[in-house]
Each structure stands twice: as structure tokens, then as C-alpha cells.
Amino acid sequence: MTDDAQDRRYDVVVLGGGSGKNIAAELARAGRSVALVEGRLVGGECPYFACMPSKTLLHSARLGETWEHAVARRDEVTRHLEDAPTAAQMAEAGVTVVRGRGRVVRPGVVEVEGTEYGYTDLVVATGSEPVRPPVEGIDEVPTWTSDEALTRPDLPRRLIVLGGGAVGCELSQIYAAFGSQVTLVEPAERLLAAEAPFLGETLADALRRMGADLRLGVAATSAERTETGLRLRLSDGNHIDADRILIAAGRRPRVADLGLETIGVRFDPERGIAVDSTCHAAPTAEGTDGTNVWAAGDVTGVAPYTHAANYQAAVVVSNVLGKRREADYRAIPRAVYTTPSVYAVGVSPLAASGLELVAAGYDLAETARAAVEDDDRGRVELYADRARGVLVGAAAVGLYAEEWMSEITLAIRAETPLSILTDVVHAFPTYGEAFEPVLRELAEQL
Ligand SMILES: Cc1cc2nc3c(=O)[nH]c(=O)nc-3n(C[C@H](O)[C@H](O)[C@H](O)COP(=O)(O)OP(=O)(O)OC[C@H]3O[C@@H](n4cnc5c(N)ncnc54)[C@H](O)[C@@H]3O)c2cc1C
Ligand SMILES: NC(=O)c1ccc[n+]([C@@H]2O[C@H](COP(=O)([O-])OP(=O)(O)OC[C@H]3O[C@@H](n4cnc5c(N)ncnc54)[C@H](O)[C@@H]3O)[C@@H](O)[C@H]2O)c1
DSSP states (O other): OOHHHHHTEEEEEEEOSSHHHHHHHHHHHTTOOEEEEESSOTTOSHHHHSHHHHHHHHHHHHHTOOHHHHHHHHHHHTGGGOOHHHHHHHHHHTEEEEESOEEEEETTEEEETTEEEEEEEEEEOOOEEEOOOOOBTGGGSOEEOHHHHTTOOOOOSEEEEEOOSHHHHHHHHHHHHTTOEEEEEESSSSTTTTSOHHHHHHHHHHHHHTTOEEEETOOEEEEEEETTEEEEEETTSOEEEESEEEEOSOEEEOOTTSOGGGGTBOEETTTEEOBOTTOBBOBOTTOOOSOEEEEOGGGGTSOOSHHHHHHHHHHHHHHHTTOOOOOOOTTOOEEEOSSSEEEEEEOOTTSOTTOOEEEEEEEGGGSHHHHHHTOOOOEEEEEEETTTTEEEEEEEEETTHHHHTHHHHHHHHHTOOHHHHTTOOOOTTOGGGGHHHHHHHHHHHO
């Protein structure tokens, strides 16, 4: 190690200040010397560019606010992209915040803007970045990713959304609600294609009713500039004219240019850093140099959600402090905060290989709550493993599903026996009452 790195030696160096911020603060509070390296804003993507602005705009859309009011509220919630208060909290916790992009230059040493920092443990929490789809000419036309769509004040008159996953669905609803003419292009036959089909179908219906034009089962082939904006050509021979394309075609773990190859960490540009259940980075076939390397969040490719990143962060903290803790990913929620909202957890019926699933479902229209809310949209389905007789998955779409489905998340995680679940009493009138006939039906089938 050079004298330089020796002078700046820390017990732990954390790369990335999203979930990495939690790791840095907790380890510093536990008495470790910690440097947190952040190349953009301390706090990561969620508070400034992702979860918080999108959820705030979706809420404003539900309330029927004007675009100007919604943007003002969004910018207030994202603190006008000012991270000084969060950086100050880090300093208070005893963390040294280092601004700039970090990369490992050799075992035990990270370099940031020409300065070296030594570490005993390294934590990689560098998140993910949008995938740019290989559409001919896309670099020649005006595009946004969710970053721009959630920070700019402009409301495009005609917007094409490429992708019908969580980002595409949430942002289509936002822009359609505030008056943009939205066309969503998704190569799969459904929105949220990896989930139980009724989720994407119900959401598609809601988006169409708001005026969005959904082109499902169709790929974008090429894009070109026109006098009035751009033209996107599609695989079915049609084209769409618009002012801007919003790219929402997935994200990939941010592993490039981190110097991971110098420390024998196994990673893949699509799947990210391979970690074991303790969030310890797996070594390459050649073996590791013995350096302790950990990873948390999107960069691990395990579950790209803030709650999953924060969970892994807590697992890393325990293990760095020598208290062994293993992550359990059986019940990580997958929510989409549209109206109606979507919530899936555990096994998807489309990806239940090796399990014999028993399924039962119920339309929310049958609940008293639906009458109260004057909204008959939605359904819940529960999936049990026939062999073990416990819930292993669930899917729901309906108002506030992200709130009332927590109960099922707990049931899956705790493997609560069906005999207890069928004995649970739900308040009247709530959507939770829908679970009762579903659970009875499952119990009868098992
Ligand atoms: C539009 C959108 C909406 C979303 N909404 C939700 C939601 O409602 N709920 C939910 O649970 N999830 C949501 N997500 C996903 C969520 O944002 C991510 O799962 C979460 O931010 C991952 O946290 P992380 O710590 O892994 O990475 P990030 O929060 O991305 O933090 C990584 C940080 O590392 C920094 N960094 C990267 N490389 C380096 C380097 N070499 N040196 C220094 N710093 C570096 C980056 O600047 C970044 O600040 C959404 C995502 C998007 C795109
Ligand atoms: N509420 C939330 O928790 C939330 C909200 C937004 C994003 N996220 C997370 O952020 C990540 C990124 O979201 P996302 O929606 O971009 O990714 P995604 O992987 O969920 O969906 C991407 C979609 O784009 C489609 N696609 C691929 N290539 C395309 C192309 N060339 N043209 C058009 N469509 C194409 C795919 O078929 C897929 O349906 C996800 O992992 C998501 O879970 C979470």
C-alpha cells in the first residue's frame, strides 16, 4: 500500500450512497472507521430520481392536481436534488463522505479522483443503470430515461414509453394523467409480463381508460427525426409520431469500471455481483485474495427494490460486525404504485418450477369495501405449495393493495399454517376480507 493509502486507511470503504449510506452509518455507529464514496447524490437514486418523485407524482395525479403544482410538490419532496442534509447526517454518524466515483485499483485500495483509500472490508452498493434498447436511430431522437422524466418540469405533448415493466407503467400513468398523449410499446403480450396475467391485464385496462395507447406484443425497430419531432417504427409495420421517447426497458447492475476484476470478485454485466446468503461477494474460479468484499442492493441483481436493498444492507452490517446473518428472499414484495396498485410477493405462478401450486382467487368487487370506494376493479390470488400446505406466493391488483397485502407477505415469510390463516378475522369493510374465502378454498383443496 502506498503511504497515501496508508494515511487514508479505513476499516470499511462503501462504494455508493443509496443503501450504502445505511451501511456506512450503522458501521460507524458501531465504532468502525468508515468512508462512504458517492459519485452523485448522497442518498442514492430512490429519494431523488426514482421511488420518491414517482410516488409523489402518482399521488398528485390521483388528487387531480395541475402539472405545475405536482412538479412543485415533487421538487419539494426530492429537496431540489440537494443532498447536503443527508451528507451532514453521515458526518454526524462519524462517516467520512468522499465525493467522486470510486474504483478498486488493487486489493485493499480504492481510488477516488486520484486519491487512494485503504480498506479492510469493501462494500459495493453501486446500484443499477437503465438499459438502452438496441433500436436503430434511437440516439438521434429526443429521449429521456426515468431520471429526466422525474426531474424535469416539461410535460411532453406526445410521449412514447418503451417498456411495460414497473417504470413504464408508473410513468405512463403519470404522464397520461397530466395530459400527455402516451403510447406505450412493449414487446411482450402483457404489461408486467413476469407476473400473474390478471395484474398486467387489469392495469392495461386502467391505462387505456386514461387515454394511453398500448401497443403490446410489438417491438420498436427504428427511430428517426421528423419536422415535428420523431417517428418510431414498429415490428407490425405501424409507426408512432411523438415529441419524445421515454426509455423504460429495464435496468442492469452497475458493475462496469469498478475494478472488481482486480480483487477476484465474480460478476456479470447483466446479473451483477454474485453474493451468497450473507451478502458476501462470491470469488471467481481462481479464488479471492482474501479481502472481505460485500455487496448490497441492485448491484447484486437479487431484487431491484429499495426495501430489498435496505434489507441486504442490514445483512451486510451484521456480517461485517461478525454477527452472522443470512438473507431470506422468499417474501420480498414487488409493488407498482399505479391506480389501481399492483402487489406481488413470493412465487409468481409463471415461475413456479419444481412446485405444485394450488391457486385460489377472489374479485374485489365482491367485497363491501368496493361498494364503499365505488371502485369495482381488482382481484387477489393466493398460491400454496401442495407439498407443504403453506402459502408461497400472492398477487393482487386493487386500491391500496400495497398496504393490505402486507399480511400475506408475513404469512409467506413465516410459513403460517393455513389453519391459523383461515381463523384470522378482518375488519369490516376492508379489502382484507377478500382473503377469507380464498384461504378457505385453498384449505379445501389441500
Ligand atoms: C423510476 C423508478 C422508480 C422506482 N420506484 C421504486 C419504488 O417505489 N419502490 C422500490 O422499492 N423501488 C423502486 N425503484 C427501485 C429503487 O430505486 C432501487 O432498487 C434502489 O434505489 C436500489 O438501491 P441501491 O442502494 O442498490 O442503489 P442506488 O439507490 O442506485 O444507489 C447507488 C449509488 O451508488 C452511486 N455510485 C455508483 N457507482 C459509483 C462509484 N463507482 N463510486 C461512487 N458512487 C457510485 C450512485 O451515484 C448511486 O447514488 C425504482 C426505480 C426506478 C428507476
Ligand atoms: N414500484 C417499484 O418498486 C418500482 C418502480 C419502478 C422501477 N422499479 C424497479 O426498477 C427496475 C427497472 O424497471 P423497468 O420497468 O425499467 O424494468 P423491467 O425489467 O421491470 O421492465 C422492462 C420492460 O421493458 C421491456 N422491453 C425490453 N426491451 C424493450 C424494447 N426494446 N422496447 C420496448 N420495451 C422493451 C421488457 O419486455 C419489460 O417488460 C425494475 O427492476 C423494477 O422492479 C421498481
